[in-house]
Amino acid sequence: MSAVVEPARPALGLREAPLLALHNLKVQFKTDDGLVRAVDGVDLSVNRAETVCVVGESGCGKTVTAMTILKLIAMPPGRIAAGEIRFEGRDLVPLPPAEMQKIRSKEIGFVFQEPMTSLNPVYTVGQQIAETVRQHEGLSRRAGLDRAAEMLRLVNIPNPGRRVNDYPHQFSGGMRQRVMIAMALSCNPKLLIADEPTTALDVTIQAQILDLLNEMKQRLGMAVLLITHAMGVVAEVAQRVVVMYAGRVVEEAPVEALFADPRHPYTQGLIRSIPRIDLAATTHRRLEAIPGTVPSLLNPPAGCRFAARCRHAMPECLGTDPPLREVTPGHKVACLLYPEVRA
Amino acid sequence: MTNYVLRRLLIAIPSLLGISVILFTVLALAPGDPFEELATNPAIPPDVRAALRASLGLDDPVWTRYFSWLTAMLRGDWGYSFVSRVNVDDLILARLPTTLAIIGASQILALAIALPVGVMAATRPYSIFDQVANTLAFIGFSLPTFFTGLLLILLFSITLDWLPFVYRADLSSTGWTWVWEQLRQSIMPVAVLGLFQGAAWTRFVRSAVLDVIRLDHVTTARAKGLPEGRVTLRHIVRNALIPVVTLVALQMPTVFGGAIVTEQIFRVPGIGSLLISAILANDTPVIMAVTFVFACLVVFFNLLADVIYGWLDPRISYS
Numbered sequence: 001m002s003a004v005v006e007p008a009r010p011a012l013g014l015r016e017a018p019l020l021a022l023h024n025l026k027v028q029f030k031t032d033d034g035l036v037r038a039v040d041g042v043d044l045s046v047n048r049a050e051t052v053c054v055v056g057e058s059g060c061g062k063t064v065t066a067m068t069i070l071k072l073i074a075m076p077p078g079r080i081a082a083g084e085i086r087f088e089g090r091d092l093v094p095l096p097p098a099e100m101q102k103i104r105s106k107e108i109g110f111v112f113q114e115p116m117t118s119l120n121p122v123y124t125v126g127q128q129i130a131e132t133v134r135q136h137e138g139l140s141r142r143a144g145l146d147r148a149a150e151m152l153r154l155v156n157i158p159n160p161g162r163r164v165n166d167y168p169h170q171f172s173g174g175m176r177q178r179v180m181i182a183m184a185l186s187c188n189p190k191l192l193i194a195d196e197p198t199t200a201l202d203v204t205i206q207a208q209i210l211d212l213l214n215e216m217k218q219r220l221g222m223a224v225l226l227i228t229h230a231m232g233v234v235a236e237v238a239q240r241v242v243v244m245y246a247g248r249v250v251e252e253a254p255v256e257a258l259f260a261d262p263r264h265p266y267t268q269g270l271i272r273s274i275p276r277i278d279l280a281a282t283t284h285r286r287l288e289a290i291p292g293t294v295p296s297l298l299n300p301p302a303g304c305r306f307a308a309r310c311r312h313a314m315p316e317c318l319g320t321d322p323p324l325r326e327v328t329p330g331h332k333v334a335c336l337l338y339p340e341v342r343a
Numbered sequence: 344m345t346n347y348v349l350r351r352l353l354i355a356i357p358s359l360l361g362i363s364v365i366l367f368t369v370l371a372l373a374p375g376d377p378f379e380e381l382a383t384n385p386a387i388p389p390d391v392r393a394a395l396r397a398s399l400g401l402d403d404p405v406w407t408r409y410f411s412w413l414t415a416m417l418r419g420d421w422g423y424s425f426v427s428r429v430n431v432d433d434l435i436l437a438r439l440p441t442t443l444a445i446i447g448a449s450q451i452l453a454l455a456i457a458l459p460v461g462v463m464a465a466t467r468p469y470s471i472f473d474q475v476a477n478t479l480a481f482i483g484f485s486l487p488t489f490f491t492g493l494l495l496i497l498l499f500s501i502t503l504d505w506l507p508f509v510y511r512a513d514l515s516s517t518g519w520t521w522v523w524e525q526l527r528q529s530i531m532p533v534a535v536l537g538l539f540q541g542a543a544w545t546r547f548v549r550s551a552v553l554d555v556i557r558l559d560h561v562t563t564a565r566a567k568g569l570p571e572g573r574v575t576l577r578h579i580v581r582n583a584l585i586p587v588v589t590l591v592a593l594q595m596p597t598v599f600g601g602a603i604v605t606e607q608i609f610r611v612p613g614i615g616s617l618l619i620s621a622i623l624a625n626d627t628p629v630i631m632a633v634t635f636v637f638a639c640l641v642v643f644f645n646l647l648a649d650v651i652y653g654w655l656d657p658r659i660s661y662s
Contacts, residue, residue: 112559119560121582121656122655132567135567135569167658
C-alpha cells in the first residue's frame with residue numbers, strides 16, 4: 001500500500017476555511033411509523049486535499065449524510081430539517097436544482113457502494129463517462145469519448161481504447177468500481193465522496209480499490225470523504241476520522257490519535273472488535289463485540305444514545321445529551337467521561 | 344443476428360404447419376355447410392348439388408382435402424370464396440390496407456397517450472395527476488370496445504349527428520374533401536381501439552417506469568449533475584422501454600383480434616369483418632385463409648419482439 005502524502009499543513013492559527021463543512025445537519029424521513037431522524041445534528045468538515053473517514057455501524061446515518069451533501073436523498077420523504085452544508089463557503093441547502101447540478105460531479109464526485117447496479121446497463125461505459133464531461137464541459141461526442149478512454153487508462157483499466165465501447169455487464173465488480181471512480185473523477189472535482197466503495201467487493205479487490213483511491217488522490221490532489229464501516233479501511237487511508245453513532249458524531253480525531261487513544265466508549269469498542277492476527281496467535285482471546293444494537297432512530301433514547309450499550313454508563317448519561325467537545329487539540333469527543341479542555 | 348433471424352424463421356415453419364392442421368381439422372369438424380343455401384333453393388336439384396360438392400372435393404376425407412389445400416397454398420393459390428367467387432388473396436389484399444390503417448392509427452394514438460401519461464404518473468407517484476390517470480386508465484380498459492363503440496355512435500352520430508357511423512371504403516370525393524371525409528369516419532373506430540389499448544398500456548408503462556426509477560443507476564445519473572429531464576428520458580424511460588416494447592409487439596396479434604369487434608360495430612370493411620361474414624356464411628376457404636394470416640402475424644410479431652428486445656438491451660446476445 002502506497003503511503004498517503006501529507007498535504008502541506010497551513011501554519012497554525014492561519015487555518016484556511018475547510019472545503020466542506022456541515023453544521024448541525026439534520027435529515028429526517030417521513031415514514032408510516034413516524035419521523036425517522038436519520039441524521040441528527042452532525043458537524044463535520046473536510047479540508048482541501050484531506051482524506052476524512054466516517055465510520056460507524058449500519059444504520060447510523062453515514063450514507064444519508066453522504067447523499068445529503070449532494071442532495072441525492074429522495075425528497076420527499078426525506079427532508080433537510082436544519083443545518084448548513086457549506087462547500088467553499090457557499091451553503092448548498094437553499095441552492096435551486098439547476099445550481100446543484102453544476103456542483104454534482106463538477107465540484108463533488110460521488111462513488112456508490114454497489115458497482116454492480118450503479119451503472120446503466122444499456123449504455124457503454126464510455127458513453128456514461130462521456131455524458132458527465134459533456135454535461136459539464138460541453139465537449140463534442142468524440143472528445144467526450146476520448147476523455148472517457150483517458151480516464152479508464154488513469155484508473156488502470158487495461159486496453160482502455162477498446163474497453164470504452166464495452167457495456168457494464170462485460171466488466172467484473174472491481175472493474176466496474178474502477179469505472180465508477182473514473183466517472184466520478186472525470187471532471188476533476190475538488191472533493192470525492194466514496195460511500196462504502198469496497199463493501200461489495202471481495203478482499204483482494206478491496207485493497208486494489210483503496211490503493212487506486214490513494215493513487216488518484218496523490219495525482220489529482222482532491223479531498224476525499226470516505227464512508228465505511230471497516231476500521232481496517234480507516235487505518236489504511238484516513239488522515240482524520242469521524243465516528244458516527246445513531247445519527248450523531250461521537251468522536252473526531254486524527255487517525256493516529258484515534259487508534260492510539262480512543263476516547264469514546266463506542267470507538268473503544270469498535271477498535272477492540274477488530275480481529276488481530278498478532279494477538280490471536282499468542283493469547284486465546286475471544287474477539288470482542290459491542291453488546292446490543294443501534295437504537296431506533298424513530299424514537300431515539302433521551303440523553304447519550306450509546307448509554308444502553310456503554311460499559312461506563314453513569315446515571316447522568318441518561319439525562320444529559322453530551323455535546324461534542326475538544327478534549328485535546330484536534331480530538332473531539334461527545335462523552336461525559338471527559339471534561340472539556342480550554343486552550 | 345441474421346443467423347438468429349433465419350433460424351427463428353425456420354423454426355416458424357413447423358409451428359405454422361401445426362397451426363394450419365388444427366385450423367383445418369376444426370373447420371372440417373364444425374357443423375354447417377356452404378351449400379346449405381343451395382339446399383333450400385328449389386331451382387337446384389339434389390343431384391346437381393351432389394355433383395357440385397364432388398367437383399369441389401368436399402366429399403373427400405379430411406387429410407386429402409388438407410393436402411390439396413396445402414399444396415395449392417404453397418403454389419400461391421389460396422382458393423376462392425364459395426360465396427363471392429372472388430379469389431381469397433384478392434379479398435384479403437383488398438381488405439388489409441383498411442385494417443392496417445385503422446389499427447396503425449389506433450396503436451399510435453395508444454402509445455401517444457400511454458407513454459407520456461405513464462411516465463408522468465410514475466415520476467410523481469401518488470400525486471393528484473397519478474391518481475386521476477390511474478382511475479381513468481382503470482375505467483378505460485374495464486369498458487369493452489363494443490360498449491364504448493356503441494356509446495360513441497349514440498352520442499356523436501345519432502344525438503349530435505357530427506360523425507358518420509358507417510365506414511365507407513369507396514369515398515367518391517377527392518383531394519382535401521377526401522382527407523376530411525376519411526378523417527371524420529376514422530375518428531370513432533381509431534379512438535375506441537386506441538383509448539382502450541392506451542389505457543392498458545398506461546398502467547403498464549407506469550409500473551415499468553416505477554421499477555426503473557428506484558434503481559441505483561438513476562441515482563448515479565443524478566450524481567453526474569444531469570438535469571432531471573435528461574435523467575428521466577435517457578436513464579429511466581430508455582430502460583423502462585425494454586419491457587414495454589416487448590409487450591406492445593406481443594400484443595399486436597391480440598389487437599387484430601380486438602379490431603374484429605370494432606370493425607363489425609363501425610362497419611369498417613377490414614379483414615375482421617371479412618372473417619365474421621365468412622364465418623356466418625360457412626365460407627371455409629376465406630375463414631381458413633384469414634385465420635392463417637392471423638397465425639402468421641402472431642409468429643411474426645413474436646419474432647419482432649425478440650429482435651427489438653435484443654436491440655434495446657445489450658445484455659441479450661443472439662449467439
